[in-house]
Amino acid sequence: MITGILTGFGILLFAFVWQTSLDGINRKIVGRFQKRIGPKWYQQFRDIFKALSKTGVTHGWVFDFGVMMALGGIMATVMFLPVVGYSAFPGMDNFFIFVYLLAVGMLGMAMSSVGSGNPLAGIGVMRALTQMVGYEVPFMIVILGIIFGHNTSSLSELAAIQQASGIMTWNLVKMPIGTVVAYISLLGMLGKKPFETFIAPAEIASGPMVEYGGKQLGMLMIMHEFATFIEVTLFVTLFLGGATTLFGFIAKYFVVYILASLISNALARFKIDQVIKFYYKVPITLAIVQALMVVFLGWGV
């Protein structure tokens, strides 16, 4: 138990350092694509700690409580993640824990931001939740296929099954349609363009984040890094066969995240009803086709 919790802390620390550095590297890469020099690779650390050191405002207890609930829920989720064979609680890394424990964090953030009394935050949360209905359903249907096919919902077991014989047993190869759907859903989860509607800085003044400054903003930035880590790691574990070495994990993670970011920089933003219409036309159909293939034809098992 104690070792499990300590492992969890280790994963937490790794997640923070790696994802925050990668965010800085990502900003640098995006800068280079725009013919700029870009910031230092550790710029994201400086931003977070700067925000933490400032004196912000608070709009009452729920404003602070929600932030703590958000960060706490997300950190708890990270501690359950299996990373490179390390799992804090072996056998307990059930897929549904991630979906629903992640929701605690999201609920906390939504609560806190609407608690500020700013209508823009309310609109942002409305859009975020609506978008969630969009991307989560196709994603879960694809995962249904995976869990049904491999008969386990434990992430580390799913990774182990995929590592059986190299790249040919990856779900990327076995369920290519599902992978594409899941990647589109991942873009929505990460809030990358074209699914960036709920932040939309030029339109609703960064939505849920509108009233945050100071330490609350810093904590939400940390939360955002963790949430990104969870989502990308889920994708890597479910479709790219997880990883047995740290280098393999980092390489796969890098490719997935940077590709999402590059797609984001090439596209414009959808309106929120366009987001829903898109997700409920193309990805959901593909997801159902994929799941039916797994359930009835036994393809990709």
Next chain:
Amino acid sequence: MDNTVEKQENIRKGWDGISRFFRANSIWMLMYCTGCCAIELPQAMTSRYDMERLGMGPMATPRQADVLLITGYLSLKTLRRIIYAYEQMSTPKYLVAFGPCTLNGGIYYDSHAVINRLDQYLPIDVYIAGCMPKPEAVMNGFNDLIGMIKRKEANGWKKYEQNKDWYRKNQIQALGELRIKDEFHE
């Protein structure tokens, strides 16, 4: 008793030093594009001068921002709103004024609708010269601001808090009243 107070003071100073390092290298801007100087900001931000390498970036709301950029002349109507925005910012906060209009009224020095000296109403940390200031000047101004933050000289916000009565008096003198009625909804 004194010892603990001293210790706490030292710790606070230590933290202050560390946070100043972060603050100097991560400056988020809130652009209040009042006048023509705003047109120089896009060049400073994009590939030619790339402001992001200094750790600067645009932000959406005053709560998140560290520095308020006032780009040009200020009419009385705008001044009210600038004061509102400035007071909403999280401390420490800085204020950078562009062009001569904020210094002495510039070419609008004799207009009845425009204020001449911004520092009567809000504390200014850095002025950037030029009408309009070239992007080089803008970048130079930001470098100055970073230096000032590192040297603990960018204390405009403290000055504002200490001399709030004086500022308030000037503000009310110029504007009549600081906050106006909700003009769209009443």
Next chain:
Amino acid sequence: MDFILSVPAIVVGLFAAAVLAYLLTKANKILGALITVLGSGAALAAMLMLKGDINSVQSLGALGFKLTDYGWFFSVLMLLIFFSVSFFNLYWMKKIIHPAAYNFLYLVALAGTVGAFTAKDFIGLFIFWETIVWASMFIIPFGKSRNASVVYYAFSAFGSLSMLFGILYLYSKTGSFDIQYVLEQASMNTTYALVAFITIGIAGLVKIGVFPFHLWLPKAHGNAPDTFSPILSGGLVKAGGFAAFLAVIVMPSYKVFASNALFLGRELAMPVPNYILVFLGAVSIVVGTLMAIKSEDFKKLIAYSSVANGGYIIIGIAIADSLSVGGAFMHMFAHALASAAAFLSAAAVVHRTGTTKMSELGGLIHRMPLTYLVYLIAIISMAGIPPMSGFISKWMLFQSMIGKGMVFTAAAAFFGSIGSFLYVFRPLSAVFLGQLSPKHESVKEAPFLMQVPMIGLSLLTLLFGVFPNIVLRFISDILKTAGLDGLTLNGLVISGTNGQLNPSLVSLIFGIGFFIALIIFIIHPKSRKVDLMDTYTASEFIYTPELLHYSYAFYAPFERLYENAPSTEKWYAALIKKIEEAGQLVSYTFFNNKPRIIVFWMVCAVIALLWGGSL
């Protein structure tokens, strides 16, 4: 076994308490309401003490009572909900038109519920079932609308008559009313089984409010007195789960129809009747979710969410393996606690502000923090988020659905589960968060006796979310007596078909995460407290809190996507119109004031009576 502590005694006692409450309310309203608290509390205590007497049989005159284990489970759940809600009666005596009748019917409904769940014979079941229907039918118009009561009765009558038909049909075939015996006989013959399945199943579906019988829920729950809505949603609706359980598992129809299963040989092999139930459940999840997202009324929203949750329960029972039925039972338990708590917090809001329209409220968290917390815990459970008990049941249901590979049902369930985040957040944001309207400036926290049941229900939700195995062990026993496998429970761990869950561990880790976040929060500089109106408005000056409160048509962009979808409501409206027209036709034909036509029909009737046999 003595009669003092037995099921008939509880039922009789509750009826006696009802009469007493009626008389005392005439003298003193508060005293009468106190009787409802004491009566339901005593009944709950007695029922808890009867746990050792499960499977005992008693009779009271012609009525037989048998305390089955699932009957005990349902009875305790109902008594708990009635007991919790009864505290609110104390404060509602002034608001209700006929307080004496209300208190009387409240206890009669409770007696009916206990009787129905413990009846040995079908005839007893039917009598008590009707007692519930009639009692609640008279209570509902004490609220906002009489029409709601008509709608409720129309649907309930359909269900009850369907059950009555089934009971009498089975009696004519088997010659007995005994539930156990009749169902056993029915399971030997496919035709009898089908009749029993359809008739009792329909009674269950109507009661639980599954599509297409879902319309009475928002009408009745939304318009009933604020103290009776939690009873309807948390309590009485679950009686439908009881009937469905009788039809599917106790009979057991899934074995009777096993020969004509679809997809034989696959994991998702399931008899056609069960598939129909699953389909209806899935549709009601989607319909309930979409309608709840659209609602502008606090209570109607929770009522529609009950439709969606009823869908989960029906799906769980219809899949009929131990994990799914266990999940359905756990879901009934969790949802009863959560929706009762949510309705109670709505009642507390009504008590203080006098409205349930979400767009008129806002910012109440600054005046009623405890009510807010109760609602928060309730919705966390309803949305199926750990560490609340709703998560456990949803996890079990998902395990079962995925284990079977039911793609479309699971898609509906996922949609309902994510959609529930949308609709449960709506009241949170519109009623409790956001800007405080000046007219609610002087609102106070709910009074102490209203806080007691709300806190109690929240603590139970949390307790069974962290340690669900307390309940699951008992549910596992129920499943075993019903002929299914028990659940795989190991200490604090629940095992499903493709994974295991340790809710206590999840809660512990969440606690640790929250603690770290708290430390991060504390060591950093203190924030400056500002007023709610001091928000970012692009530096525009706005002094009207209502203008800064985003609450009306919250999900407008999403609602727009399905505003033209076909509506069951319109279908029923068309049906009502046709029935009215048919009625007019009949009354024109038979009951008009033209004497010759009446004479003609009288002659016809006489002919029919005289020579009816030979015609």
